[in-house]
Amino acid sequence: MNRLQVDFLGVPLNTPLVLASGIWGTTASLLERAARAGCGAVTAKSCGPVPRAGHVNPSCLDWGHGLINAIGLANPGVEAEAAMLAQARQTLAELGVPLIASIFAGSPSEFGAVAESIASSRPAFVEVNVSCPNVASEFGEPFAASPQAAAEVTAAVKAVLAPKGIPVIVKLAPNVPSIARIAHAVVEAGADALCAINTMPGMVIDAESGQPILANRSGGLSGPALKPIALKCVYDLHKACPDTPIIGVGGVTTGIDAIEMIMAGATAVGVGSAIYYRGHDAITQIVAEMDAWAEAHRIANVSTLRGAAHHEPHYDASPTGAPIPAAH
């Protein structure tokens, strides 16, 4: 077994890296490209019940410390998506890289119907996107904002996919008071794994015109600025649900970022915006850096690092406490 191979819900991944949903996952050839670059699994772009044009431009911007996007879930609809994924799955199978389909919908029953259709392409996993921040005008508050709503969607998808033997991953949002509460609810409702996090809502305004720049006005932050938020969410999730595998995603740009995500509690690590920051070789570089780090630290397998941040060293001494501030 190589240093980077990990087990995700009983499926071996050649590396812990997972292509994040919405990055490159629009065509079979791009999914294959990510697999060849070194992803252990690849996630397709989220698809919904019917074709969606998405938002006009600007729909993605580099604001200086990360990206902000409001693509608006542009997708060809589940029927066309299933045909594309069926084709992609075959090439991916030859490469030994499992395919994760990603779905969204407007209600629990619609989620069930989309899950039913996408299952025909026989993906290894289905990721349930209850956390896109960019379609609020049509779909309202994301389901990921409420434990009950997230659980209802999970249960509806689980009911369809369990008989087919397809595990369910639920993708969570960072902007909730307690991500652990949402996680408990969806795991109870049948989620086999969690993916965290989706983008963080934000806005950029152009001073010259006085206007929001994104056509959707607001969007979701990704890339470097997201990393500390993602680490905290994954840390909280691993603490709340230690037996549930997590795909940790958000701001991972280097191999060491990926190692940190595993230390927070992730089993696998999603990459997205890194392709912007490091070019189309990003995945290959991150894999090489993880491997080099593991070798230098004599780590036989990176899964031994999972949750390391939760195992704090014990000292018999205690530090001098910080002083109480004096009133000036």
Added chain:
Amino acid sequence: MIRIPKTLPAAAPITAIRQDNYRTKTFTFDARLDATPGQFVMAWLPRFDEKPFSLVSADPVALMISAVGPATRLMHELAVGDKLWLRGPFGHGFDAPADQRRIALVAGGYGVAPLLWLARHELGRRDEITVILGARSVQELLYADDLRALASERAGSTAVRLALATEDGSAGRRGLVTDVLQPLLDAGEVDGIYACGPHGMLVALEGLSRRYAIPGQLSWEAYMRCGVGICGACEHDGAVLCLDGPVLSVTP
């Protein structure tokens, strides 16, 4: 003069507007950036839309904009002193190997925008540059005068030839740009093909490049969303055009 960033769009004042044909204008801006021919910028009209345009020059920034739809029609209403918001450059441009002494630049419609710059850029670096400029009719032709001026300039050792082709024969030869290129390929007079234009033209040139085993670099178009190579909207043959392209080398 402002410097155009790749990050958030910068308001670039228009310093000159030239009418090129009945629906096309070239806008020059009080702005500059570092780029190579074939790269593009995104141009934003606040609260309306943002669209990709090839650079005609980088210092100062100039864009050739054909009014073909809502955004480009609104851009045509802008006057000198007004602003258009720009960010870039994006993508990879043309990159001609030094050993190609005789190159052909093939332009269809507004595809001439990056090729005029490429022709200027290659002056003095080649023995011969043949520009083949095509359009449906004489009214659609773009940059013919600029290219004629370039052909008469004779910079250094480079000879510039210009050939026009229109589908209705109203200017130059009647026919397609490929009808002009093919005899040159038969005669062994071309070492490299550089092109930008409509999809059908590029597909035909891709075929010729392969058939004659002459290296080709073609600038393709696709609807762009993120513009930075991550969303996958602009996929073409396994490449993302906004990052790997828009100029792609023809694979043998």
